[in-house]
Amino acid sequence: MNNASKILEELNDRSREVFRSVVESYLTTGEPVGSRTLTRTLSEKVSAATVRNVMQDLEFLGLLDSPHVSAGRIPTQMGLRMFVDGLLEIGDLDESDRQKIDATMSGTSQDVETALDRIGAALSGVTQGASLVLTPKREAAIKHIEFVSLNQNKALVVLVFSDGHVENRLFTPPPGQTPSSMREATNFLNSLIEGKTLAEARKLIQTEIVGRRQEIDQLARDLVDSGLAIWEGNSEETTRLIVRGRSNLLAGDDPDQELERIRTLFDDLERKRDIAEFLELAEDGDGVRIFIGSENKLFSLSGSSLVVSPYMNADRKIIGAVGVIGPTRLNYGRIVPIVDYTAQLLGRVVSDRS
Structure with a gap:
């Protein structure tokens, strides 16, 4: 207690x-x-x-x-x-609020990114705060990976997902690479990762490299490590934070002070290294969580409040988060059920369209 x-x-x-x-x-x-x-x-x-x-x-x-x-x-x-x-009494979700959020899903042809963007805008409009939607990382299984030598100091790693999505990333390979080491590294990876997500593949590869040192040439092993580091270092690029309703936060009696507070808030948001903490905060507890002022490191300097909930895919795995930020005098009793409902809706959207 x-x-x-x-x-x-x-x-x-x-x-x-x-x-x-x-x-x-x-x-x-x-x-x-x-x-x-x-x-x-x-x-x-x-x-x-x-x-x-x-x-x-x-x-x-x-x-x-x-x-x-x-x-x-x-x-x-x-x-x-x-x-x-x-002492907070949480009310039921108002039917008009539910209808406004549901109305964003009237178009059946929307892709996931468009749907999340529209839901974020609707959440901002309903709550009169700023909405945050942390989009899920790519969870599709890997179908194929390949290393392509471009020149002595540059190589390309190509990753093909089972849903048809293809990602290419440049990196500097280890000195002395040969066509055979490239083939060996490619064969080694493809024998392990097919059908696994990128996160699953990373863990497995790191374990296998340690345990199979005699079976894979040192140069090929270095090539795998180099290519793998590219995905490790840039994995956050597949996560996007959607922010809607900044102007809703400018509602104070002192415009200059409010502008400075909001500027500080969005400076916090734009520091990408802090965005991962947003999801971690949501994962630490069940359902909707409320962070007030300095309780939330991400928004500590601006003194804002955050009402946030994780959302899940069809396998009940947390893949993103949705929330509302605003001044500490938010109408928590009304906003909590709105955020909770929006999180459930986002989970269905991601599951249905993936």
């Missing part, structure tokens, strides 16, 4: 209700909440002075904060986390 959960358990009914009211009001309006406003919404009739005392206690506990002197309170990041974990 984390510290926020312990604090929530120790709050009395009045403090809990005041805390819930402050957070719900803030998530709706984005404005600090004052004691006089709260006295009109609480189930128990109490004075504004009593409410102020309760709010001061909640501030002392680190759940509320005062953005300005003599102003109302807003929830802290810890307060939002406590609310999300212990």
Whole structure:
């Protein structure tokens, strides 16, 4: 049990209700909440002075904060986390939201990339946030691989997938390669990898090279290692992050501050080395996950929130992720079921069109 959960358990009914009211009001309006406003919404009739005392206690506990002197309170990041974990009520998916997302699939001839792009745009429109869709890596089985010598310092590795897709990559082969070592390396690979995905083939090849050193010439072995490194080093190129709805995030009272925050956010997104963490975050738990502010390393500097869910193929294997980002005052209760439904839809789309 984390510290926020312990604090929530120790709050009395009045403090809990005041805390819930402050957070719900803030998530709706984005404005600090004052004691006089709260006295009109609480189930128990109490004075504004009593409410102020309760709010001061909640501030002392680190759940509320005062953005300005003599102003109302807003929830802290810890307060939002406590609310999300212990008090958030998740509603059912609104039928109109479902229809808007489903409408993107009206065209039956869309390829996977087009379908994912349209679903991302619909998700952004429905939530009024920015949508993120991490597309799946190519999971088709390999049919054939071949090394082609172009000159002394340049070779081509050709990879043919069972779905007809072909990828070619240039690399620098080891010195002293010969036509026979090229053939030997090609035969060695094709005897192992047919019918396996690229990820499966990489693991198998690395194991086989270690165990069959006597059966494959050193030069051919170096050639396999060189060609394999090309796929290892560039494997992320087959993953694409689709972002829609950037303008939806510019909704604050201070345009200059908001622009800087959004600029920081998309600088984070464009650092490709961090994108893999986006999927890892989704894989760490079941269903929809919520990251608030600095809890999410990818968006830590911008102070944004991320609601994210993995999606799976027909074999129940996680192949991508979908999410919504926005300010910390997202309507979590509404957005969670939307993201959950979209993840299920994406899984069906990928499975049906692959």
